[in-house]
Amino acid sequence: MKARMAAALLSLVGLFVAVYLYLYKIGRIGTLACGTGSCEAVQLSRWSRFLGVDVALIGAVGYAGLFLLAMIALQPALAGRRWPAAWLAVLSGIGVLFSLYLSYLELFVLHAICRWCVGSALIITAVFIASLVAVRGVEARPRRA
Amino acid sequence: MATTAAGGMNRFYLVLAAVVVIGLAALGYSALRPSPVSIPANVTVVAADTAGFRGYLLGSASAPVEVTDYADYQCPACGTFEAVQFPDIQSRLIAGGRVRWRYRDFPLNQHQHARLAAHAAACADDQGKYWPMHRFLYEGQSDWAEASDRAASDEIRGYARSAGVDLGKYDACMSSAKHAGRIQASLDEGEKLGVNSTPTLLIAGRLYPGVMTYDGLRHLVDSLAPPSKP
Numbered sequence: 001m002k003a004r005m006a007a008a009l010l011s012l013v014g015l016f017v018a019v020y021l022y023l024y025k026i027g028r029i030g031t032l033a034c035g036t037g038s039c040e041a042v043q044l045s046r047w048s049r050f051l052g053v054d055v056a057l058i059g060a061v062g063y064a065g066l067f068l069l070a071m072i073a074l075q076p077a078l079a080g081r082r083w084p085a086a087w088l089a090v091l092s093g094i095g096v097l098f099s100l101y102l103s104y105l106e107l108f109v110l111h112a113i114c115r116w117c118v119g120s121a122l123i124i125t126a127v128f129i130a131s132l133v134a135v136r137g138v139e140a141r142p143r144r145a
Numbered sequence: 146m147a148t149t150a151a152g153g154m155n156r157f158y159l160v161l162a163a164v165v166v167i168g169l170a171a172l173g174y175s176a177l178r179p180s181p182v183s184i185p186a187n188v189t190v191v192a193a194d195t196a197g198f199r200g201y202l203l204g205s206a207s208a209p210v211e212v213t214d215y216a217d218y219q220c221p222a223c224g225t226f227e228a229v230q231f232p233d234i235q236s237r238l239i240a241g242g243r244v245r246w247r248y249r250d251f252p253l254n255q256h257q258h259a260r261l262a263a264h265a266a267a268c269a270d271d272q273g274k275y276w277p278m279h280r281f282l283y284e285g286q287s288d289w290a291e292a293s294d295r296a297a298s299d300e301i302r303g304y305a306r307s308a309g310v311d312l313g314k315y316d317a318c319m320s321s322a323k324h325a326g327r328i329q330a331s332l333d334e335g336e337k338l339g340v341n342s343t344p345t346l347l348i349a350g351r352l353y354p355g356v357m358t359y360d361g362l363r364h365l366v367d368s369l370a371p372p373s374k375p
Binding site: 001002005008009012013015016019020023027028029032040044074 | 153154157160161164165168171172175176291292293294295296
């Protein structure tokens with residue numbers, strides 16, 4: 001259950017990060033708290049949209065879906081079932097691949113790094129790992145003395 | 146076991162609630178800050194806008210040559226002039242008493258934040274901080290020139306803070322756009338003289354468009370007012 005809890009918490013944090021970036025994208029937030037990074041260069045580039053949709057919005061919807069799925073997976077009736085965790089792993093795996101694609105664009109096309117995007121990539125990777133742990137039931141195995 | 150599991154879930158929901166509260170507070174703080182300031186263009190200029198004001202001055206009133214600089218804070222060439230040529234001009238010609246410098250706003254329409262920057266400088270001028278603000282605006286030009294309205298507004302407000310401007314008065318000045326007419330008057334004056342690009346220097350009745358070098362300006366000043374020989 002701890003892995004599913006971790007997946008839910010991480011997805012929620014990721015949701016806030018994605019919503020923050022989306023609010024910036026639609027002009028509701030003036031300056032991204034980015035330190036010395038290049039958040040605005042990344043967020044205002046043409047690569048900040050994917051198939052006509054803001055990447056930040058895709059992220060927000062994706063994290064919201066993962067969060068809901070993780071909360072469903074935490075219901076006592078589903079505690080012993082593997083399929084919710086499997087779906088979490090599949091969806092977060094897609095998220096990891098998408099993040100890899102975005103990181104490639106940042107590093108090799110835009111030559112600019114957005115710290116929030118890096119943070120989001122780390123979060124989705126952590127969700128994926130937690131989901132794998134949940135799928136394999138590692139946490140449920142009894143410890144040997 | 147059931148009690149332990151329930152306790153674990155309770156702790157989990159507590160952490161979840163804390164994340165929600167912190168996340169919403171952070172988003173709310175970011176999103177609900179005041180809207181970015183907008184300085185209107187083509188406002189009707191009234192007499193009070195220009196009363197007693199004919200530009201931002203540097204140098205001695207008795208300097209033999211006056212140079213009027215029509216410039217735009219967002220114009221890259223003006224930024225280059227300010228960074229490369231102006232330090233020498235200021236330290237040798239202006240501080241040396243040879244030139245009186247008059248800076249006039251000439252915000253070009255294609256520069257989205259030019260009026261905002263000019264107005265921020267005018268508001269800093271109200272508090273006697275014009276030249277530090279002027280320098281910060283040019284030094285940071287690349288940080289706000291292509292930014293969103295709100296980002297540019299926030300960045301420029303940061304310069305006001307660095308210049309030692311009282312931010313309460315600055316915010317009131319900016320939101321009232323009280324100097325929009327003065328900026329428009331400066332632009333109108335330049336257009337009447339024939340200025341159509343920035344930077345353009347007006348020296349002894351002639352316009353010199355483009356980035357003039359320190360050496361070029363010194364020769365010109367020497368030809369207009371030969372330096373006295375010891």
